Amino acid sequence: GQQLNQSPQSMFIQEGEDVSMNCTSSSIFNTWLWYKQDPGEGPVLLIALYKAGELTSNGRLTAQFGITRKDSFLNISASIPSDVGIYFCAGQLIRDYKLSFGAGTTVTVRA
Amino acid sequence: DAGVIQSPRHEVTEMGQEVTLRCKPISGHNSLFWYRQTMMRGLELLIYFNNNVPIDDSGMPEDRFSAKMPNASFSTLKIQPSEPRDSAVYFCASSLGKSDEQYFGPGTRLTVT
Numbered sequence: 563g564q565q566l567n568q569s570p571q572s573m574f575i576q577e578g579e580d581v582s583m584n585c586t587s588s589s590i591f592n593t594w595l596w597y598k599q600d601p602g603e604g605p606v607l608l609i610a611l612y613k614a615g616e617l618t619s620n621g622r623l624t625a626q627f628g629i630t631r632k633d634s635f636l637n638i639s640a641s642i643p644s645d646v647g648i649y650f651c652a653g654q655l656i657r658d659y660k661l662s663f664g665a666g667t668t669v670t671v672r673a
Numbered sequence: 674d675a676g677v678i679q680s681p682r683h684e685v686t687e688m689g690q691e692v693t694l695r696c697k698p699i700s701g702h703n704s705l706f707w708y709r710q711t712m713m714r715g716l717e718l719l720i721y722f723n724n725n726v727p728i729d730d731s732g733m734p735e736d737r738f739s740a741k742m743p744n745a746s747f748s749t750l751k752i753q754p755s756e757p758r759d760s761a762v763y764f765c766a767s768s769l770g771k772s773d774e775q776y777f778g779p780g781t782r783l784t785v786t
Contacts, residue, residue, distance in 0.1 A: 565715070593772075595774070597777075602779075602780075602782075603779050603780070604677075604766075604777035604778050604779050604780050605716075605764075606777070607774055607775075607776065610774055654772065656772070657771075657772050658771075658772055659704060659706070659721055659728075659729075659768075659771040659772055660718065660721075661716075661718070661775065663715055665715050666715070
């Protein structure tokens with residue numbers, strides 16, 4: 563699938579800070595997904611978004627499906643050390659099995 | 674409920690050797706995917722099975738790569754002969770239906786020397 567533009571590529575965060583990352587595409591998607599990958603593990607699904615404009619929360623995580631269907635963002639509030647890892651966005655077309663992945667945002671906690 | 678299971682977790686082999694990676698999808702899932710992850714290319718879909726039948730193998734790099742799914746609970750990805758450029762993390766993922774949420778296994782880190 564096509565590569566999505568995910569930013570930032572990496573970020574250092576202070577414990578307690580809010581974190582934001584986003585993903586954009588040149589074409590529309592019907593589903594946006596956010597995954598987190600810990601070192602040595604596979605990506606784990608955090609949030610799935612199915613409708614343009616949808617805002618969904620999962621604990622301290624909040625994600626939104628952009629109105630244009632070409633973008634999505636993920637917010638992490640009050641970050642904690644276990645939030646470190648690589649966050650991937652993925653877009654999917656309706657009734658399609660293919661996922662288009664972003665390159666990932668690496669989150670590191672600043673000591 | 675057990676997630677996707679992959680084995681081995683790590684594999685180190687010499688160039689030219691055959692490598693077989695194994696996957697057990699989540700019970701009841703009828704779609705299975707093999708991905709490869711590298712720093713340069715990110716996550717790439719290699720092959721997709723639906724109801725044990727290969728539907729899309731366009732992502733398989735070359736003839737050295739082959740995948741099978743003999744039954745609903747087992748799949749293999751084989752590389753023969755292996756080359757150093759095959760070094761990567763290989764993930765298996767499964768989903769209930771072809772367009773449903775994909776759940777990834779822990780991956781196999783392959784190093785070919």
